[in-house]
Amino acid sequence: MRFGGLTAVNEVGFRAARGEITAVIGPNGAGKTTCFNCITGFYRPTAGTIRLHAATGVVELHRLSGHRIARAGVARTFQNIRLFAGMTVLENLLVAQHNTLMAATGWGIGAVLGLSRYPRAERAAIERATHWLNETRLLARADDPAGALPYGDQRRLEIARAMCTEPALLCLDEPAAGLNPRESEELSALIRRIRDTGTSVLLIEHDMGVVMGISDRVVVLDHGVLIADDLPARVRQDRAVIAAYLGEDEEAVS
Ligand SMILES: Nc1ncnc2c1ncn2[C@@H]1O[C@H](COP(=O)(O)OP(=O)(O)OP(=O)(O)O)[C@@H](O)[C@H]1O
Numbered sequence: 001m002r003f004g005g006l007t008a009v010n011e012v013g014f015r016a017a018r019g020e021i022t023a024v025i026g027p028n029g030a031g032k033t034t035c036f037n038c039i040t041g042f043y044r045p046t047a048g049t050i051r052l053h054a055a056t057g058v059v060e061l062h063r064l065s066g067h068r069i070a071r072a073g074v075a076r077t078f079q080n081i082r083l084f085a086g087m088t089v090l091e092n093l094l095v096a097q098h099n100t101l102m103a104a105t106g107w108g109i110g111a112v113l114g115l116s117r118y119p120r121a122e123r124a125a126i127e128r129a130t131h132w133l134n135e136t137r138l139l140a141r142a143d144d145p146a147g148a149l150p151y152g153d154q155r156r157l158e159i160a161r162a163m164c165t166e167p168a169l170l171c172l173d174e175p176a177a178g179l180n181p182r183e184s185e186e187l188s189a190l191i192r193r194i195r196d197t198g199t200s201v202l203l204i205e206h207d208m209g210v211v212m213g214i215s216d217r218v219v220v221l222d223h224g225v226l227i228a229d230d231l232p233a234r235v236r237q238d239r240a241v242i243a244a245y246l247g248e249d250e251e252a253v254s
Contacts, residue, residue, distance in 0.1 A: 041066030085147030
């Protein structure tokens, strides 16, 4: 991915295997978010291929626009929380399912004609939302405005919203940022449960406790290039990785 004269991500290749947690780590400016933005369609990569092996076949994500990528089964959360603050917690989860709901009802015609598929689809959407509210311990807050939730709850709500789209791949951009140790542990357990449902997880995270604790594989970027792709225990001892982190003042892989 090039921005004018700057190559932000250069010939980076890795796999996020099905049903595994793959972490993408690296010092500030390494190109992690740019990678996510290419995968999720916020940027169209200047060159290269990004493929999703979906249940329906291989989808060439680098050719698709963002909403088609989402429809193909890729969901994401953001470094800075992006919820609909004035809507309730439950409404945030229903809005996320708008596509599924509309498709199930013939893009609104069924709803207008009062056909029976609409209430059924709506019930399924509420059930899915309730399931993920339970998983994220937010059920009691279902009717509160999302903007009124404490920070840690808003982070979990973003994940619940992404999961309501039933993605094949969930991309989490720094989900532990700003969480206290108890919340980080809870988040790790939630991400593991998501992995265990068969959803593949791609995780950008600076909290090495979370990364090393839950990742099946760790990919390391530095200055836009891939410097390691291995098991967490091996990445932790990788000399190039240690050098990249030590070059960045106090932050170290420990
Ligand atoms: N839209 C853009 N236009 C120009 N340069 C960009 C753009 N987005 C990212 N960059 C540059 O690309 C490089 C990689 O940035 P990126 O945000 O992907 O790094 P990162 O690893 O996610 O960093 P951090 O950990 O700080 O979030 C940086 O040099 C950044 O300034």
